Amino acid sequence: MTKDNFKQAIVEAHQRLENLSQLASLAVEKSIGHDSPRELLQQAMTEISISLEELQQQNEELIATRHLVEAERQRYYNLFNFAPDGYLLTDATGIIQEANYAAAKLLNVRQSYLIGKPMAVFVHQTERQKFRQIMLQLQQQGQIRREELRFFHGQGITDFPAELTAIAVGDSQGKTGNLRWLFRDISDRHQQEQKIREQAALLDITTDAIIVEDLDNQILFWNQGAEKMYGWQVQEAQGKNAWEILFKETSPLLSTAQKTVIEHGTWQGELHKFTKDGKEIIIASRWTLMLDAVGLPKSILIIDTDITEKKQLETQLLRSQRLESLGILASGIAHDLNNLLTPILGVAQLLPLKYPHLDALSLQMLKILEINAKRGGDLVGQILAFAGGSEREHTIVLVSQLIEDIKRIAQQTFPKFIDINTDIAPNVGVVLGDSTELHQVLMNLVVNARDAMPNGGKLCISATKLFIDENYARMHIAATVNSYVKITVADTGVGINSEIIDQIFDPFFTTKEVGKGTGLGLSILMGIVNSHGGFVEVASQVGIGTKFQVYLPSKEGRISQVTDEIELPKGQGELILVVDDEVAITEIAKTTLEFCNYKVLTAQNGIEALNLYSQHKNEIRLVLMDMMMPIMGGETAISTMKVINPQVQIIAMSGLARSEALLETTGVDIQGFLAKPFTTNQLLNKVQKIFR
Template sequence: MNNRLIKVLLIEDNPGDARLLQELLMEAKPVQFELKQVDRLSQGLQQLQENDFNVILLDLSLPDTQGLETFVKLHDRARNTPIVVITGLNDETVAISAVQLGAQDYLLKDQVNSDVFARSIRYAIERKRAEQKIREQAALLDIATDAILVRDLTSRILFWNKGAEHLYGWSAETVLGKTDDLLYPQSSPQSQEAQKILFEQGEWSGELHQVTKNGKEVIVESRWTLMRDDNRQPKSILIVGTNVTERKKLEAQFFRAQRLESVGTLASGLAHDLNNILTPILVTSQLLQIKLPSLNEQNRQLLKMMEANTKRGADIIKQVLLFARGIEGEQVVFRLEPLILEIQQIVEETFPKSITTDVNICLELWAMTGNATQIHQVFMNLCINARDAMPDGGTLTISAQNVLIDEERAQRSFDAKVGSFIKVTVADTGMGIAPETIDRIFEPFFTTKEYGKGTGLGLSTVIGIIKGHAGFVNVESEVGKGTKFNFFLPALVAKEPVQVTDLEILVGNNELVLVVDDEAAMRESSRVVLEAYNYQVLTACNGIEALELYIKHKDKVSLVLMDLMMPGMDGSITISTIQRINPKVKIIAVSGSAFSIETAREANSDIQKFLPKPYTAEELVKIVTQVCRVNISKLI
């Protein structure tokens, strides 16, 4: 500023005072001033329209206006130009009022000299620039999407930008001067700990759980900075907050999906071993009932109990695997209306009469492709959960409608996708789900029911089936008000249904079957069943032994029953090697792991059939009979 000319507008009607002030400015060093003097306020306003001035010197007593009104009229027209009021001793009170209304400074005419005069003008210009800069910074703060606020050391709010208004809902006029307790539903240990660290370290950052004007809880990523005065003493706290509520929800969905995927991977691995254990028990219990017809009723009932419990164990494994591996079995095009109406009938006939059912299905509901039996299971699991959540009665609502999900809506849910979906809602008016447990409800074996009243597999099965159908789920629940499960199933192009022909159980014709499995119980039980149905059986405990036996008996072996998961040379490698020896060999691949079956199916299209463990004696004989008796050209 010292290197340029300062243009001054003097509004003064006393010629003597005007001459004195001009002389004082001429004496001021080293700054140069250019003075334009007028004797009326109206002339001053005209000059402001025609020229730019750095500062205005204003006498409050003019021919066309008097007192504080003089400043108010000028200030309204020249808000961006600093004004220094010049007055006599008798008007000092009025001059002070002008400063309170926006004047940068005031000077008494009989006390001013050149240095004081020049310094006051320079101060007025620097102060006006500082105010302008603050206004510009405040405007930038209002543009910011983050919530920015300043509070003093007693928690009173001093500054509140537009971002804070958008996040919390309160206007600046409402909160200024109030404490920030309104951001917390109750005493906040988080906030107290943050303030302690702030005074120790000068800054703090972390997540805070706060509330908005309408009582909604939000998660805010907050950064606190301790502001200090010129003596380095704390004077205020600057707080910048970012609303991360939606991001935290998506993260929770992502971590829940990862956790479920990990459990699914573990379940798939365990299933193979468990199925190897269950299959011999199941097959043997069924075979003994056939082989020992003279058993007394008590022993026969024991065998039936063994068979039933083994099947129940196998069903539990299948439920665990459903959420891990998704859809399996036959897929057909079907509509949900008949299935929902069937569910309604079951509910109304079997649920307590204190539970009423309300079904709403939109007209022309889209069709879908999938496994109708599994979708039926989804409805039943959700309806049973709803029943259990309403021990004193309530309303069970099932609705279905067509929805289109766009990019914006898809981003709100971790699993959501863009496209055409059938939205199905199963809602109850029951006890609701506590917030601390809602993130765990889809975990296998997690249950809030009393011991012995729930396996914890219902909802894990639901999520597995829906994900297997390329769908997704969201849950809304409030304690004491009920729960709403919304699941979305893609409306897909129809596929041709797979035709399955029922085969009667046929007795073998002395065909030779090579059974390969590293589990002795599996080999023995399979051998006993097949021999009981007039098949000859060779057994091998690993891939190397299987190759040796096949090379030795290749002209007689009609079929190879091959376990896919074996140590050393696994089933897939063994199958490929045998097929190089005889490309027309008939093979049934067996595994307790869906992943192994799918991998083998993709890698080798020449495998005739796949038999998942655990299987019954009937299933084993049926599939062996089918492959042995059907011409190979029809199967590959």
């Protein structure tokens, strides 16, 4: 029952009582009537009863309505007071009139404490200007939504970011009556957002490329690492097909990778990808399948690491290890060959001296023997160069003159349809090295270039000076921070297939037909360049051509003048002890020295040499000692002789030129070194140098 209905029931009850009162008065006045007083009283009581029943009914309805209103009011209070978000009711100026339990809890105060306080006092002082702007906006627009504001209360030690929503409620005159505020603590959201920002920063800071692709290879995510690695900006890459921009052609490995990751959830392996500018790089790629909310495949997360530099270093290291192992074998062979060639060369040179009246044919045959022994020695020298054991005396070599000599030889011997050019920088300068070996290096390269151009082409030999910094040296095992001369031999020939380019420096590897190449040229070249402290790079494209770049440490200086050797210096009867396990070498050395007026004792090992030296130490003026002998090696024998007589004069001999360096590093004191095979002049000049 409404309030108006209740008032109407009261009026009607009063009307009935008024009617009864009028009837009673009329009956008294006339004392007569249709009804007796008893009947009138009965009628009045009936009317009163009806009215009372109606009033009772209406009163019950009113009570029920009041209970309903109270229940609704309690429900509203519960919703208001125990809502998880804070609610405030303020007047138009921001004075708090009502506050729920959540608001008090968020601000860490009692509810009663809030009533009558300006809302502004609970806003962080750094954001009170922003709060005033929100109040103004609320007055003008009637509402604000999802504004961020920092709440603070020093006594409650409260400080948190809040999301704020508010509406302005107008009064009967259309003015702002009060303001209703809702706010919630969004600290957790800020922490999550900060975590997401940190994770996003990590994704961009990492040098790895992080890519997300859908199952059709369309790029969904592309981090800064991917931008740096592949050159495609994020706006260029997103939405593109990854296989189209990162691969030149679809390989079976790609299809296998995608099938594996879908079936098993992960895949990893090495892929060859291409950057935006067409550079090929080697990638260690890890793929992970991403699932949607119902567990179905939706995308593939790919993490790529550029391992191009690592693979290059591994290749260089493996190549060095192969060359080192083969070099050890080559050194042993070279030593034995030099021991064989030494007496042959000695006999071929000594016989014409002892028998000057030999017929022309015999002299010619001996000359052939001498020439071939020397050629054999040069071949052994090449093997030693490959083995890294050749340590011939280095002199200043003028790079421009070296290249011009190679050009002249090539122009005289190469087919005319090969165009030969040189490009030498004016400041290219000089290098320290063996001119014969460096000549061999360049001749090998230009001959290979000629063979790569059977139908003609262009051959260019260039040289320039450059400085190698730390970054470049870090990527090349043999390089150091230094000034280098770079000699480039480039051709427009058939090129080298990328599948075999890493094998071309291996001994005995050749692409030439049987009988047209031994496969030793480039391996020997590599050994020579390494022995000069340099390194070699090669780049080639099939059908385009090949470019070899030889890097040699630069040296400032002038070319040293070569002095003529003094021929057959004679001795004064000095006693010399010759020690070698090869009888042929001791005999030819003895014969040669005796022919030139020296006295000679011989021994076949270190122990025998020590016995002889102990007996004749006062007469022996010089010891020729082989370094590699059985029973007792030369190094030990020399050290022991130095104990017996610190002034003993010793010339070390070896078929391995690097034995001289070994003696220097071990500190053994010697007066000279003679590399096998040695000529008669070399032997006599070395001995004469000691006796000067």
